[in-house]
Amino acid sequence: MAMPDSDSGALHARTLPASTLPVIDLQGLGFDAGAHLLVKHALAALPVGGQLRVTGSAPGWQAQLSGWCSDQGHGLRWEDGAGAAQAMAIVARGGAQAGRWRGAAQTGRASARPGRRRAAQTGRSDARTGGDAVAAQAQPFWGLAARGAQVEAGAPAFHFRLSDKLQVWTDSAADLYAQAVAAQWNADTDIDWCDAPELPAPVEDAIVQLMTYMVENENAALLVPARFLGQLHPHYRELQAALAIQVADEARHIDVFTRRIRRHGREPALSTAGGQASLKSLLDETDFSVAGFLLSVLGEGTFVHLLQFLQTEAPDPLTRQICRLAARDEARHVALGMSHLLYRLQHEPGFQHQLAQAVEQRFDNLAGTSGLNEEVFDALILIAAGNLTPEALARGAARVQQLMRDMADGRFSKLLRLGFERGHAERLASLHTRNFM
DSSP: OOOOOOOOHHHHHHHOOOGGGEEEETTTOGGGTTTTHHHHHHHHOOOOOOOEEEEEEEEEEHHHHHHHHHHHOEEEEEEEEESSSSOEEEEOOOSSHHHHHOEEEOOOOOOOHHHHHHHHSSSSOOOOGGGGGSSOOOOGTTTTOOTOOOOOOOOOOOOOOOEEEHHHHTTHHHHHHHHHHTOOOOTTSSSTTTTTOOOOOOHHHHHHHHHHHHHHHHHHHHHHHHHHHTTTTTTSSOOOOOOOHOOOOOOHHHHHHHHHHHHHHOOOOOOHHHHHHHHHHHOOOOOHHHHHIIIIIIHHHHHHHHHHHHHOSSSHHHHHHHHHHHHHHHHHHHHHHHHHHHHHHHTTTTTHHHHHHHHHHHHHTTSSOOSSSSHHHOOOOHHOOOSSSHHHHHHHHHHHHHHHHHHHHHHHHHHTTOOOOOOHHHHHHHOOTTTOO
16 A cells, blocks of 8 residues: 655655665664664754655555654655555655754853863864853753753753852862762771770770760761752752762761761760750751851861861871871862852952851850860860870860860961951951851
């Protein structure tokens, strides 16, 4: 039975001699086994209205081609009759597929640094893909599309709260993510869990208390970026990746601190209301930049000093190993927070006032709390002392006082980098929570 021709104005308006047209032979491949891909790719190389000769030998291929052309909006006519053994189809590319992408949205460029990367690959820069790679405002209808993709008109809107580049971006996100990937460590293979000699009971108790305190701080350090991660538009994929690996870092810290608590059969020690209140104020902060300032720059910046102190002062090799690896991660988290704030303040200098206000408000809100757990402070002294003799405790107390000064100096220097005047920076550094984080 002869197959009817598909209707196509372009086909009937300009029918070319079959001998001059490109040809593909489907051979025994049916449309249910991928023959449509051969036709589709051959047509893609032609302009709308361009014609293609198609032959084949699979059972029923003519009917399959006819149905496919009808569905795709392509014209079709037959030479030598559709039922003949050597039937040949003439397919003319229709405009339906091209029209489908009319009005599609361009979503920037895949690489945030296309000019630099392309120059490295080709020896020349490409100005066309320079400044527009990352949009200042990610659109809701871009949804989950890869940055640089074209999004078909009519795609659903996704309402990500963090969709403004200024409020989240840093040009360092990709580099910091790459550094984090390269610096990942395995708690089972990179830590010698057997290198944990039995310590005097008071010293082991002090380490357990400190690790208990560190676990709850790391819980906050995990939850804050995890919450923002779910609110961030995927268009800002470098930051998305950096936050995701930061969450993974914190999960690993929680694991190793807990395993250190349990190393000699202990259970976690004390958690105070004041400590919980201090950490809750971080989780309550809804502004991405402010939360990063309080947590990553001031809190984790202070925490780096604590970990470095323990790396030096802890009496057992296991605790020193754990703190060395965790400090390396935390320093990278601080760098991510700092780089974002430097980016935002460069474009919005007035935002500095909001940062200062956040420190002052948090100080006022926590004024009625006890601050650092007394047991944590005592644990630090005992860890630095190593035993309960008066001479050792005096040395331990002096080292802890120096730690406090180092922490304050670290906050002060970061505030200076963010553009605060010296007097203002010194005051804000002193107002940071007594709970360290």
